[in-house]
Amino acid sequence: MASAHGAHRILVASNRGPVSYSLDETGELTPRRGGGGLVSGLSAIGPDAGALWVCSALGDGDREAVRRGVGEDGVRMLDIDADVHADAYNGIANSVLWFVHHLLYQTPLEPVFDAEFRRQWASYETYNRAFAEALADEAAEGAAVLVQDYHLTLVPGMLRELRPDLRIGHFSHTPWAPVDYFRMLPDDIAEQVLRGMLGADRLGFLTRRWADAFTACADALVGGLGGTRVGVHGLGADADFLRARAHQADVGERMAALREQIGRGPDGERRRTVVRVDRTELSKNIVRGLLSFRQLLDDEPAWRERVVHVAFAYPSRQDLAVYRDYTAEVQRLADEINSRYGTPGWTPVVLHVKDDFARSLAAYRLADVALVNPVRDGMNLVAKEVPVVSDEGCVLVLSREAGAYEELGEDALTVNPYDVIGTARALHEALTMPAGERAERTKRLAAAATALPPAQWFLDQLHALEAPTAG
The missing domain is CATH 3.40.50.2000 (Glycogen Phosphorylase B;)
Structure with a gap:
């Protein structure tokens, strides 16, 4: 000294x-x-x-x-x-x-x-x-x-x-x-x-x-x-920064590209989107999220060709073998779901693994449902960011083990992160929620999410x- x-x-x-x-x-x-x-x-x-x-x-x-x-x-x-x-x-x-x-x-x-x-x-x-x-x-x-x-x-x-x-x-x-x-x-x-x-x-x-x-x-x-x-x-989320950044030109370009990947349903209607954005950390529970989406397609076949799971799983800590294995399992399961359920005009899981903040914001804006289901998380800012920038209002399906649950749980649909069937049911409830209720919940979520920028x-x-x- x-x-x-x-x-x-x-x-x-x-x-x-x-x-x-x-x-x-x-x-x-x-x-x-x-x-x-x-x-x-x-x-x-x-x-x-x-x-x-x-x-x-x-x-x-x-x-x-x-x-x-x-x-x-x-x-x-x-x-x-x-x-x-x-x-x-x-x-x-x-x-x-x-x-x-x-x-x-x-x-x-x-x-x-x-x-x-x-x-x-x-x-x-x-x-x-x-x-x-x-x-x-x-x-x-x-x-x-x-x-x-x-x-x-x-x-x-x-x-x-x-x-x-x-x-x-x-x-x-x-x-x-x-x-x-x-x-x-x-x-x-x-x-x-x-x-x-x-x-x-x-x-x-x-x-x-x-x-x-x-x-x-x-x-x-x-x-x-x-x-x-x-x-x-x-x-909390930085509302001013997020809203300004989410409306820049590169985000608009990525929204157009995502819409192309999502496509339209059999009757030409807009497909609904279940969005998640995470690093491939073991605690984020991406694999059970994919299993829950697969369960939704099994339990509610009417959603086939009418919903897409937009999953961004950005590699994290790839110098550790257990993280490499986890990332590979995420890719394998996404491929399996697409192989089992996909049709020439519908890819059920749109998976991106290359980190791209502008594309994440584009997905936030397009989200009908945000899936945030960690097995345990200090806070999870994604849960706070999506309601702030969502264009049409978004239902938050939130693990009770996320720190954000303490502030957002009342206006989210809460899930046990280990319960795949329960999470699938929550996704169905989220996708069928009336527009008015969804908008009101989003408004309250955004207010709570930005209380402490x-x-x-x-x-x-x-x-x-x-x-x-x-x-």
């Missing part, structure tokens, strides 16, 4: 930063800006706030940018050893902590916390320590530090030891596991995670359910929260951290 304190009054720490770099064959670096709630929040506080975003170099382009001293004002990118990062990010964050919080383990076979796990855990500690030391170097006296997500659970405790003067917050973008499932972790590791988090002055969660689960874990395993406060901030979500956390008595 530097002997003198840094100059920054507000600091954000996250694995992924607001900018990434690609390196071409000629050695030229090209920056690409990201978006999201943190970007909106930092821009909302203005350029004179003394803010800094500390993030990790994620690829060769990022690492080369750090080595060359290329960067953007307000961003410090850490060139953590690539092997250490891979162990911490894929080995622990995405293959252990993500699985625990989303209840994803097939417990007869996994997890296995062996010597390899301990080796990777040591890398996770090293990775977190690199963030803590960078934040300690850069933060001004009494600065506010907002640490993000399950990648950095140890940072608050490490940073507290280095800089007890700082006001430290941590926000979890995932669910939090219930006590019995969290205790699957080795006892010392579970305690280390909790004590790392409890180094913060304040912890933020997306819903009261996840906040209560953390509190229960702390009570059971480490004797309570101590002086740490817990708050809830339900991240990203910039305000960020600022609320910052203000709560700065106010010692805030909840």
Whole structure:
């Protein structure tokens, strides 16, 4: 740690930063800006706030940018050893902590916390320590530090030891596991995670359910929260951005292309659409969604040739074998449904696997029904975005295990994500809902979905951290 304190009054720490770099064959670096709630929040506080975003170099382009001293004002990118990062990010964050919080383990076979796990855990500690030391170097006296997500659970405790003067917050973008499932972790590791988090002055969660689960874990395993406060901030959709972006020319072009793929029914009528947009993460439950659509075609044959399932399943974490296998199963099942039910003029499942935000917005606008059926999800912004931009009004079929259920459940059709027959029935109810009821529900969903837009979500956390008595 530097002997003198840094100059920054507000600091954000996250694995992924607001900018990434690609390196071409000629050695030229090209920056690409990201978006999201943190970007909106930092821009909302203005350029004179003394803010800094500390993030990790994620690829060769990022690492080369750090080595060359290329960067953007307000961003410090850490060139953590690539092997250490891979162990911490894929080995622990995405293959252990993500699985625990989303209840994803097939417990007869996994997890296995062996010597390899301990080796990777040591890398996770090293990775977190690199963030803590960078934040300690850069933060001004009494600065506010907002640490993000399950990648950095140890940072608050490490940073507290280095800089007890700082006001430290941590926000979890995932669910939090219930006590019995969290205790699957080795006892010392579970305690280390909790004590790392409890180094913060304040912890933020997306819903009261996840906040209560953390509190229960702390009570059971480490004797309570101590002086740490817990708050809830339900991240909402950015209505102004979405509506403006959804009406740009490229979205219109993709709407025309999708309409062509969807086609018209046997009598020339407009086919109805069941839309889903997800990354192929195991928690998103895409396979059971496809099974539910297949069940709908079995149970309600009148929908054959009259409805299309527009399914966007964008590849995620393809460097992990279990995700590659899951993506392949999504493709296989879509092909099977199309082979079994399709006709020369009707493709029941229109599946796209190449990430395309403009096409996602086009699908949002065309959706009659949005299917959001995760087995478990911190929030799920798709559930909030579709009602905001839907042209004709859209029925939301929503898993009760999505964080968004807490705010949207009253005006959605709720499903048990494991119940394929129940989900098929909900899809039928959604497709047959009268236009007036659908419009009213969409209006209420959009209002709830935009109650806490990203910039305000960020600022609320910052203000709560700065106010010692805030909840």
